[in-house]
Amino acid sequence: MKELMVILNELRPEVDFSTETNLLDGGILDSFDMVSLIGDINDTFEVELTFDDIDADNFNSAEAMWSMIERLKSEG
Amino acid sequence: MTVNSITFFVFLLCTVIIYYSVKPKHQWICLCIASYIFYILTGVSTLVYIFITTITTYIATNWMQSVTKKRKRKILTGLLLLNFGVLLVLKYYGFMLFNINRIAGIVNSVRLDDSLTFVAPLGISYYTLQSMGYAIDVYKSKCKPERNIFKVALFVGFFPQMTQGPIGRFKDLASQLYASHKFEYRNFSFGCQRILWGLFKKTIIADRLSPVVRNIFTHYGSYDNLTLFLGCVYMTIQIYADFSGYMDIVCGAAEIFGIKLAENFKTPFFSSSLAEYWRRWHITLSGWFRDYLFYPLSISKAAVKFGKFGKKHFSVSIGKMFPAIFALSIVWFATGLWHDASWRYILWGVANGIIIISSIWLEPLFKKTKLLFHIKDSCKGWHRLQVVRTFLIVSLLKVFPGASSTKESLIIIKRMITEFPVSINYKSIFPQLCHSELCYLVFGIVIFAGVSFYQRKEPVREYIARQVFPVRVMVYLGMIASILLFGVFGTDAVGGFEYAQY
Numbered sequence: 001m002k003e004l005m006v007i008l009n010e011l012r013p014e015v016d017f018s019t020e021t022n023l024l025d026g027g028i029l030d031s032f033d034m035v036s037l038i039g040d041i042n043d044t045f046e047v048e049l050t051f052d053d054i055d056a057d058n059f060n061s062a063e064a065m066w067s068m069i070e071r072l073k074s075e076g
Numbered sequence: 077m078t079v080n081s082i083t084f085f086v087f088l089l090c091t092v093i094i095y096y097s098v099k100p101k102h103q104w105i106c107l108c109i110a111s112y113i114f115y116i117l118t119g120v121s122t123l124v125y126i127f128i129t130t131i132t133t134y135i136a137t138n139w140m141q142s143v144t145k146k147r148k149r150k151i152l153t154g155l156l157l158l159n160f161g162v163l164l165v166l167k168y169y170g171f172m173l174f175n176i177n178r179i180a181g182i183v184n185s186v187r188l189d190d191s192l193t194f195v196a197p198l199g200i201s202y203y204t205l206q207s208m209g210y211a212i213d214v215y216k217s218k219c220k221p222e223r224n225i226f227k228v229a230l231f232v233g234f235f236p237q238m239t240q241g242p243i244g245r246f247k248d249l250a251s252q253l254y255a256s257h258k259f260e261y262r263n264f265s266f267g268c269q270r271i272l273w274g275l276f277k278k279t280i281i282a283d284r285l286s287p288v289v290r291n292i293f294t295h296y297g298s299y300d301n302l303t304l305f306l307g308c309v310y311m312t313i314q315i316y317a318d319f320s321g322y323m324d325i326v327c328g329a330a331e332i333f334g335i336k337l338a339e340n341f342k343t344p345f346f347s348s349s350l351a352e353y354w355r356r357w358h359i360t361l362s363g364w365f366r367d368y369l370f371y372p373l374s375i376s377k378a379a380v381k382f383g384k385f386g387k388k389h390f391s392v393s394i395g396k397m398f399p400a401i402f403a404l405s406i407v408w409f410a411t412g413l414w415h416d417a418s419w420r421y422i423l424w425g426v427a428n429g430i431i432i433i434s435s436i437w438l439e440p441l442f443k444k445t446k447l448l449f450h451i452k453d454s455c456k457g458w459h460r461l462q463v464v465r466t467f468l469i470v471s472l473l474k475v476f477p478g479a480s481s482t483k484e485s486l487i488i489i490k491r492m493i494t495e496f497p498v499s500i501n502y503k504s505i506f507p508q509l510c511h512s513e514l515c516y517l518v519f520g521i522v523i524f525a526g527v528s529f530y531q532r533k534e535p536v537r538e539y540i541a542r543q544v545f546p547v548r549v550m551v552y553l554g555m556i557a558s559i560l561l562f563g564v565f566g567t568d569a570v571g572g573f574e575y576a577q578y
Contacts, residue, residue: 030355031366032436035374035400039383051372052216 001066007040008062017062024059034059041065047072077117079236079325080278087114088329095333100256107234107253107333108226114235115198122197125166126233129159133207134228137214137221152215156208163204166196171417199239201414205364207232210246212368219247227254236326240319242338243360249337257334266537267332272555273527274324279563280520282318285310288508293478296488301495303504304488311478312471316345317524319358343528348462350469351432361414365407373403393440401433408432415477420485424476431469516562523558 008017011033015023023029029037037059038049047069058068077083091110098106115123136155140148170193177187210231213219222228231250232238257263292299292307299307323340330337338360347353354362373379379399387395412425435442445451451458475492479485506514527536540551 027355030351031370032351032397032400034371035403036396038375039380039396039399042380049375051375054367054371054375055216055218 001062003044004041004062004066004069007037007044008065011037011040021061023061024056026060029059041069045069045073077114079239079322079329080275083117087117088332092332095257096259100258103256103333104227104230104254108230111230111233111235111238115233115238118198118239122195122200125162125197125200126203128162129204129207130225130229130232132158133211133232134222134225137211137228138223140214141221148215152211155211159204159208163200166194166200168413168417169194202241202243203232203238205361206241206243209243209364209368213246219250222246222250230254234330236329237337240322240326241358241360242323242327242340243364244338249335252335255334260334262541263331263334266541267328267330269537269540269552269555270324270328270331272328272552272559274321274326274328275559275563276520276555277317277321277324277524279559279565280516281524282314282321283564284509284513284517284520285314285317288506289314289478291508293480293484293488296479296484296491299507300499300504301492302500303507304492305472306505308471308474308478311474312467313521315474316341317520343531345467345528346463346532347466348459349435349466350428351435353466353470354428354432361411365411369410370403370407373406374399376403379403394437397436400436404429404433418482420476420479420482423482423485424473427473427476519558519562 005017008015012029015028017023020026020028024034034054038054041047042049049072053068053072058064077087087110091106094110095103095106112123115126132155136151140151143151170190173188173190177190179185180187210219214221222231227250230253231244231246234244234249234253237244289307289311292303292310296304296307320341327337327339340357340359340361342356342359344353344357347356379402382402383395383398385395386398408425408429409422410425411428412422415421415425446453453459472492475488476482476485479488509517530536530539540548543551
């Protein structure tokens, strides 16, 4: 989770990712942020996000992102 | 039957009366029948295509429920190929054939028979995207498939939005379409108010500017570069008044039934960059392209490879941008092509893409420059300058859709850059507009701009709703009187809306 928070804070330092729960639906993360974030998640956690994973449910909060990463890691 | 015609309002009134007279559980059936009567009235010969989309979407979405993920993907691929294939043939066959024959002419090869032509059915670009978005959402388990084919038919062809959008999402729209609604005065008054506002924009601004813009671009050789530049600006205002006016009419019509359609505009002319402008203009189309084209492309194997290439040959931070740049290039090409099967629209899309990609690429340089000149993003003056700059960029890009061919748009660009205004007088600034016409136009634009400014604070309709009854009546009567007194009611006014041709 710590590594994910580093990525997110680097991406958008002005956002409080520990409390925000409307990142994608609320338009806080735009499409360019998303592409950059997906690339960083893939590289850092050695997972491969697919089109099916790009969903507001998986990206609306840091916690949701972390759950998705853990799920992808467990799926191998 | 266009949505600004008397026939449409009679049709709407009849549908509203029947809708609230039938049993609540039958209301959606009333909407479904009305939608297909509307479609028949606009062109019965093309009804077969909307049936193909409805039936294939219904079968595929329900089939996907009972199969493995691998099979699901195959079904979705088949559905997308079929429906986009139909769209491609009907809308782009002539364009593709024309280009193939041009190449054949250059290389002295055999030319293909071009006697076969197709007529693209009304609204096909809109209902195809809406239906395929629904199928992708079912594939991604974001929503459950509808079991009733007639309900799917209503979702695909709901009459206010079928010809020009907004492109709705199943999870937001379907439940509203199928639910029963009680007649509510607020929905009725808000709906009528919005229809009037749409007619205000359409008749006083868009239809008044339309012949001026057409004249400038048709007789571009007779005007100097100042008028050509103003032609682009006028077209920007005309298209906005036309398209947002249409949206107000259809959203208002849906609101009378208690249905809230997705919004397509969020005061786009207050945007400080072209990327922001596209997030606030034709929102449902931009959203569709973002979710169903940009994201899949940006995480595709080709994009990842492109990103690795960028990281290796440039730097890690630049390489990170490469997947987005790759996806944006294709999305903007597709956006241009979606609007029209012509090279000038493709050029328009590509030009938008180049400006947006350049602004991403040059962002570090912009940041350094702002630091050097002590410019803060919070500075109001700087923000206003950015807003004006964005409006000018959007306007100048109108040269592509405005001209009648690619060659003409390039000639106009050349003239705007290389020539200087010969004379600045009333006729070069307002060609084709007499003084009284200009006064009506300015009146319309001032009210439109005032409402847009207020809209940033709160919805104007909420403000009007808080006023006492006599004031509300005065507002309604004022709008009706303005439309009747200052609106354009001629061949242009019933000639339809600009975005219907897409």
